[in-house]
Amino acid sequence: MMTQEIIKVDGLVKKFHNLTAVNNLSFTVNEGDVYGFLGQNGAGKSTTIRMLLTLIAPTLGSIELFGMNLQTHRNEILQQVGAVIEKPDVYKYLSAYDNLKLFARLNGKVTHKKVMDQLEVVGLADRAKDKVKTFSQGMKQRLGIAIALIHDPKLIVLDEPTNGLDPQGIADIRNLILHLCKEQKKTLLVSSHLLTEIEHIATKVLIIDKGRKIIEGSSADLFDPTQTIVEIQTTDNAFALQQLQQSNWRNSLQLERNEAVVIKIDKQAIPQLHRDLVNMNLRLLSLQPKHSLEDYFLQVTSGKQHVDAFTN
Amino acid sequence: MWTLLQIELYKIFRRPRTYIAFVAITVLVSIVQLGLKSDGKEYIDFVLSDLKNSLSIEGKILNGYFVCYALLQMLLVNVPLLIALIAADMISGEANAGTLRFLLTKPVSRFEFILAKFLAATVYTLMLLIWLAILALFVSLLLFGTGDMIIPRNGYLVQLKASDVFWRYIGAFCFAALAMTTVAAVGFFLSLFAENSIGPIVATMSIIIVATILSTMSIPLFNKIKPFLFTTHMVAWKEFFDIKVDENNASIAGTVQHPERITRSAIVLAIHIVALVTASVYVFKRKDVLS
Amino acid sequence: MKQFLKILLFLTITGGFQVKASAQDMTALVLKVKAKLDAVNDYVADGKMKTDITFIKAPVGNVKVYYKKPNKFKLKRDGGISILPKGGISINMGSIVTTNDFDVLYAGEEMVAGVKTKKVKLLPRSETSDVVLTTMYIDEANLLIKKAITTTKENGTYEIEMTYGKYSSYGLPDKVVFTFNTKDYKMPKGITMDFEDEPKKTEAEKLKNKKGRVELTYSSYTINKGVDDSVFK
Known part of the structure; x- marks a missing residue:
């Protein structure tokens, strides 16, 4: 069913x-x-x-x-x-x-x-x-x-x-x-x-x-200690995203924020990701793995100016 | 729809605030009745002072019918304020209390919901008028008895036979119901735009007070806008107490001098109600509930 | 109004001089009429009252009229309220000729409603009397007052016209038409907040100049059966 x-x-x-x-x-x-x-x-x-x-x-x-x-x-x-x-x-x-x-x-x-x-x-x-x-x-x-x-x-x-x-x-x-x-x-x-x-x-x-999806997934995946979230910053994030969408990494992609591309992968795969990004001729500025979902959640959602018509 | 209306009425009549208006009317009417009971003669002398110089008016002028008329003259100016108290709270009050969220996530269409709310406000208005009628008319008749009715109008005096009065009051109260429903519609409409009840209540009262003043002042500039003010038409109930006369100037029982004025005003008020309710439905259906 | 009264007075006086010769007879005639009226000690009459005053809209109503010598008079309307011009009490003829204290002047003969009448003027001698002058048109043969015009100090001039029927032997009319000038009457104002337009000025003037009329038609009299004094209170 x-x-x-x-x-x-x-x-x-x-x-x-x-x-x-x-x-x-x-x-x-x-x-x-x-x-x-x-x-x-x-x-x-x-x-x-x-x-x-x-x-x-x-x-x-x-x-x-x-x-x-x-x-x-x-x-x-x-x-x-x-x-x-x-x-x-x-x-x-x-x-x-x-x-x-x-x-x-x-x-x-x-x-x-x-x-x-x-x-x-x-x-x-x-x-x-x-x-x-x-x-x-x-x-x-x-x-x-x-x-x-x-x-x-x-x-x-x-x-x-x-x-x-x-x-x-x-x-x-x-x-x-x-x-x-x-x-x-x-x-x-x-x-x-x-x-x-x-x-x-x-x-x-x-x-x-800010009204946009940052990440979506099953708890099992998101809270899996073997998984990590990686934030990639390049000189041209749109191009980076396009490249990644055509690669094997496409299923791990979370979303593109203006300042970064976010991908969720097994911790062990970080070196491979790094190599692939270089091979794609992307001008990599940074590649930041996050320790946990909470880390990431806090980073993207806190300490920033939130302007919204809707304040609870 | 029937369930919705029942629920709305249940809410209205379970609130302490609802009874403020009933108590207020009871107190006002009682005070006036008490005053007239003890010093009624002086009031009559005052009302008829101009005429007393040339005419001798004898008999029981101060009867229940006369007292009721005097009461309506005084109270129908104040009752709108009491109606605003509930009508202007219908939506804003729920928004303020946060209950609007619960209500509107129930499988009830907004159209039905707002219509039920307005009908409930109308029922409250009618109940208030029925209460006023019981006190002002029936209690006055009990206290002061019945008899012919004398009404000084602008420029002339009308005498109505006792047997020719009661139906006029029925007409007057029906008209007042229409007028007060218009007030309810104004308050109701305004209640859509606020998330607290004070704002719309005060706004409704202000509109009524300002419009009434404009309707009363005889200034050429205002005279032009008078026909367009609903408050001008709200007093047309008095036309029920004017009577046609034959060629010998004897009044003809069962007639009204200007039925067309009543009809015209009733139509104007009805248009106001329909327009305001339609506007309320329109606004409410598109309203984002943020409260 | 004052001017009018002066003219009226002048006419009266000049008229009086012309017919001075028969003044003595006329006094006798008035006294005869009075004697006839005096035969009625009291009465209760049923009738209908029609009020025609331009600024009053009143229905035709049933009335009961009570009279007791010398000058007690009461008009009761079903429904309880009666509107009469002030001094309306003099609708009753008896009260017009209640005293003997007046001068009578003969003013000639005149036809009133097809009946030849003697026109006499009664001038009260008392300085305090409200009545300045009463002109009566008397049907000499039947000793009936057909018409009377009374000028008062306070309440203007009234005209009373009477038609007699089966109670003529008592000098009691079947119909009394009471006419008076409403020129100086103050019109009522609405109690409060009448939003309707003010009556047009010309219209108001027109209303003012019209004469007021009260018409009483009696259907029956109960004569000399006694009337309790409490009625007149």
Whole structure:
């Protein structure tokens, strides 16, 4: 059986006035994935997630979910999606029960039992009748997840689910994600600005910066200690990229940034890469292997000026 | 759609803020009724002061019908502010609370969503008016009794037989419903453009206050724009209380002097509502939810 | 208005001199009429009232009129509100001739509604009387006042025209038409915020110059059956 593509994003662009928040982004999430979506605050994660959920209209590009076009099959698609975006904001003047029931009704009929069961799952059954304004951040987050889950969606999108939580809360969310993936066979898209948070739960990772894809791959590959990321700088990066695309290295290519070409290879292959680059008549300025993904992630995403319409 | 409307109404009527308006109306009406109950005669003398010199008007002028008219004159200027409190919060309030994100990721089309929201705001408006009608008309009738109604208008005095009044109030309240729905539509439209509720509420109130002042001032420059202001048309409910007369100058029961004014104003208001709701749908369907 | 009154007064006086000879007879005639009216101690009458004052839009209404000698008068309308010109109480003829304290002048004969009448002018002697002058047109044969024009200090000039029917033996009319000048009346202003255009000036002037009319048509009288004083309060 072929794995189904749950999310397929192709050439996604979002511009706010003069600012490009998401720039030519493409990625695929397969059924059963826990897809880690990484990037600094303001990298374009939220904008992308909002586009996936029709909160924001893309400037360019196509989005398909469950093999259907998002624009034409919006309601059909959203019926199978549960999401918590940023803070899990609900109606503070209503109780947990009333909030959950209210949102659940937007997905269809809902019974008292179902609402209570769901509250049980997230551990809020005993606080069902309490107004949300008396809740802690962690409790709100759990209620938000209950709202995202109550209609039993196939795809769950969690945007920075551990933001503002204490260590116990973070652990709870992590366990819940694993439970949803392993026991309930859900597909999840989880965004974060912390690599450490994602690396233990994600099966695949996408890192973006300034709205562009930096690297995408399975956790197994990306976190493989035998692999390394190599950043190549030449006098003409475009030409370098072109050359590499025609070579045996093409499958290892990650992307071209203006200042460098990025390639992910086995550590042992670095000398070979070096030789090949010289043979291609490229005027090599530097060839920098990175120790780990985290190293690389930090380097490309930190210490730089991030200008984005979207600051979380 | 029905579920959406139910949910929206549920939200409106579970919020404490909603009841501010009901309490405000209750307090205002009670104060006026109490005042008129104790010093009503002086108020009547004041209202009819010009006429008292030449005419002797005898009888129970201060009855429930008269009191209701006086109340509507005073309150229908203030009720828009109370409507703005909820209508201008419909979208911006959800944006501010962050709940808009959750709502719009549910399988509900934005068109249906915004229509349900507007209908809910309209239902709230109507409830407020029904409450006003209960207090201003029915409670006044209980407190002050019924009788013929005297209304001083600009340049003349209208006397309506007791039996010829009630339907006029039904008409007036229906018209007021249209006028107040227009206010709701203005507030609702403005609520699309902000992520806090204060901005649109204040903006709506300001628009209403400025437009009302322009409608009231008799300055040639303003007179030209008056017909285009919705506030000018909002007071056409008073036309229900003017009556046609026959060649002997005896009023003809069941008639209205200027039904065309009511129709014209109603059409103008209805156009405002349709235009504002259409614009709201248009804007909202294209709106990027960034809150 | 003042000018008008002066002219009226002048006419009255000159008219009076011409017919001075019969003044004595006329006093007797007025007293006879008064005696006839005095036979009515009280009455309650049912009727319809039509108000025709240009700046008042009033419906035709059923009224009940209460009278008690010497000058108690009350008009009650169904629905409770009646609008009458000030001094409208003098719709009642009895009150016009309540005192004996007046001079009578004969002003000739005149036809009123097809009936030959004696025209007499009553001048109250009292300085304090509001009535300056009353001109009456009396049907001598039936001792009925067909028409009366009263000029008052405070409330202008009123004209009253009466038509008699089955209660003529009591001197009570079936129909009273009360005409008065609304020229000096102040028009009402709207209470608050009437946005409609101001009435056009010429139109307002036209309204002002029109005469006001109140028409009372009685359908029945209950005479001398007693009327409780509380009614007049």
